[in-house]
Amino acid sequence: MTAERFDVAIIGGGCAGLSLATRLAEADLSGRRVVVLEPRTSYTRDRTWCGWSFGTHRFSSCVDRSWRQWSVRHGGEEHVHTSVRHAYEHIPADRFYETALDAVDGASHVELRKGVRAERLEPLDGATRIESDQGPLLADLVVDTRPELHEPRGPALLQHFVGLEIVTAGDAFDPGRVTLMDFDVDQTDGIHFMYVLPFSRRRALVESTILSPTLLPEKVYAARATDYVQRVHDAEIEGIRQVEAGAIPMSDSRSARAGLPGVVRAGAAAGAVRPSTGYAFHGIQRQTDRLTRAIAAGRVPRERPVRSHVDSWLDRVFLGVISRFPERAPELFARMASSLDAETFARFMMERQGWPDRSRVVLSMPKLPFTREALRLARS
Numbered sequence: 001m002t003a004e005r006f007d008v009a010i011i012g013g014g015c016a017g018l019s020l021a022t023r024l025a026e027a028d029l030s031g032r033r034v035v036v037l038e039p040r041t042s043y044t045r046d047r048t049w050c051g052w053s054f055g056t057h058r059f060s061s062c063v064d065r066s067w068r069q070w071s072v073r074h075g076g077e078e079h080v081h082t083s084v085r086h087a088y089e090h091i092p093a094d095r096f097y098e099t100a101l102d103a104v105d106g107a108s109h110v111e112l113r114k115g116v117r118a119e120r121l122e123p124l125d126g127a128t129r130i131e132s133d134q135g136p137l138l139a140d141l142v143v144d145t146r147p148e149l150h151e152p153r154g155p156a157l158l159q160h161f162v163g164l165e166i167v168t169a170g171d172a173f174d175p176g177r178v179t180l181m182d183f184d185v186d187q188t189d190g191i192h193f194m195y196v197l198p199f200s201r202r203r204a205l206v207e208s209t210i211l212s213p214t215l216l217p218e219k220v221y222a223a224r225a226t227d228y229v230q231r232v233h234d235a236e237i238e239g240i241r242q243v244e245a246g247a248i249p250m251s252d253s254r255s256a257r258a259g260l261p262g263v264v265r266a267g268a269a270a271g272a273v274r275p276s277t278g279y280a281f282h283g284i285q286r287q288t289d290r291l292t293r294a295i296a297a298g299r300v301p302r303e304r305p306v307r308s309h310v311d312s313w314l315d316r317v318f319l320g321v322i323s324r325f326p327e328r329a330p331e332l333f334a335r336m337a338s339s340l341d342a343e344t345f346a347r348f349m350m351e352r353q354g355w356p357d358r359s360r361v362v363l364s365m366p367k368l369p370f371t372r373e374a375l376r377l378a379r380s
């Protein structure tokens with residue numbers, strides 16, 4: 001079969017693929033054509049993206065709620081941060097998808113092909129041949145955002161969660177404050193915390209999140225979330241609007257797939273998800289800004305590590321300690337929250353930290369387990 005040829009093929013129309021497609025749709029590509037291949041046939045609100053704002057980005061208009069206050073709770077104590085500079089913002093996936101699909105629809109040089117699953121990639125005639133379940137394509141540049149099988153480097157925990165958007169019969173939540181982590185919950189199945197995003201006094205996304213190597217049946221997380229609302233917020237549940245679930249690898253990993261010339265990866269496939277926190281959305285925006293500049297300038301973008309060696313190493317040490325001593329994890333997260341001010345905390349969580357921030361985080365941690373883990377990693 002003759003393969004249709006494109007200048008750029010983006011494999012995967014999720015967060016990274018559509019972030020890039022939107023920017024390319026709005027860029028002057030001097031007649032070059034872009035295709036996005038995505039297996040799903042329709043988009044739904046399959047997740048929500050949160051993170052701290054550091055100025056505007058292409059999807060700032062999709063933010064439907066933001067908070068200036070957040071807290072971490074452990075051992076009956078609540079550490080509250082109030083930030084004047086960095087709001088914690090919420091983007092529902094359906095708004096993001098709608099904005100991206102509108103941008104792509106409005107550009108004649110970018111095409112989204114839904115219901116297409118890419119399979120094998122191989123170099124051919126100075127381009128890449130993409131085998132798909134709908135036939136082959138050729139592309140001069142491929143941006144591959146398919147989730148990959150990774151070989152974890154170091155300890156491999158998963159951040160697994162189920163979130164319920166819960167509506168209560170009476171007032172139950174403080175709409176001004178996000179609960180980032182409430183560790184004062186059952187810790188028998190792993191490092192467990194509740195995450196509460198209050199949209200109003202009577203509606204919140206309540207997520208039971210566990211850091212451990214093993215997934216649990218979905219109903220377990222759901223039961224914990226509803227029990228939490230009834231017990232801690234002393235509220236009667238009127239209904240559940242949305243459910244979201246995920247399992248994010250918390251490991252510094254390298255790709256198991258060999259790199260090909262003319263193929264760069266983006267998004268989670270390129271390590272955009274921060275192992276110790278699971279945040280990726282804002283990193284993906286920066287990554288796709290950089291890819292867009294290179295593509296618009298006619299350069300072949302290079303795949304660059306998302307974070308510095310130092311930050312990857314610090315993450316590995318932290319993950320090593322909490323994997324070895326899961327019972328200490330709540331205290332470690334609480335120490336971090338109590339010893340950092342709101343702005344430093346936001347910078348650290350969003351990977352905007354400088355050396356003074358890194359030192360503050362390192363100094364807030366207990367020395368012995370961290371030194372031992374650092375030495376162990378250095379020897380391995």
Ligand SMILES: Cc1cc2nc3c(=O)[nH]c(=O)nc-3n(C[C@H](O)[C@H](O)[C@H](O)COP(=O)(O)OP(=O)(O)OC[C@H]3O[C@@H](n4cnc5c(N)ncnc54)[C@H](O)[C@@H]3O)c2cc1C
Nearest residue numbers: 012013014015016047049050117118246267268279280281
């Ligand atoms: C439920 C959930 C909530 C999250 N919340 C946050 C948050 O609050 N803040 C934050 O910063 N991060 C969050 N993350 C982490 C991260 O931001 C997301 O996982 C983000 O979607 C990663 O973007 P991506 O493009 O790499 O992957 P995805 O968005 O998963 O996109 C990958 C795309 O590849 C497609 N695909 C798969 N196989 C093929 C194939 N063979 N051919 C073609 N296409 C294929 C998939 O259908 C998908 O559309 C969350 C993750 C999950 C799962």
